Amino acid sequence: MIECPWCSSQVVLDNQVCPECKHEVLPEHLDTSITSQDSDQLEYEVDKNDLSLEDRIANQFKCSKCGHDECDINEVAMNGTGLSKIFDIEYHHFLYVSCMQCGFVEIYNPNILNGKR
Incomplete structure (x- = not known):
């Protein structure tokens, strides 16, 4: 057993x-x-996967224009065309990531980053 x-x-x-x-x-x-080194690696992987999407983007951010690594992340929601526009239903969500040094903005679709299509 x-x-x-x-x-x-x-x-x-x-x-x-x-x-x-x-x-x-x-x-x-x-x-x-499991050795202590292996368990430390496992803890790191679990902690990395527990981060929110915004935290993961902030940890990996590097401005493609100036190379700076600090950013500000904001969410924006927009409506589409047709009925969503008439009823003001905002179902398009995007993350705007702004470089804190030069102000360059990158736009991310959180549905794709989370594996949803």
Whole structure:
């Protein structure tokens, strides 16, 4: 019997699948000998993924005009044509990223950056 890394139940695996939670349990999931350097790397990756979209942009920003790395991020919402214009429904959202040194502006579509189409 092993302890399932997903549900923490003591189980006997059935074709590398936990019978309790139905998750696949591979040998690397059972390896508990993670070194401190590996665990630091894992914590960094988790923290990096927990950042908001604005924080991720700010951390990676480098002005394409002057090379400065500080920016200001604002959101703008706009309506489209047709009914959204008549009813003033603002469903187009964009992030404007302004360089703090030269004022150059880059525009990002947050839906695409978040993996939505």
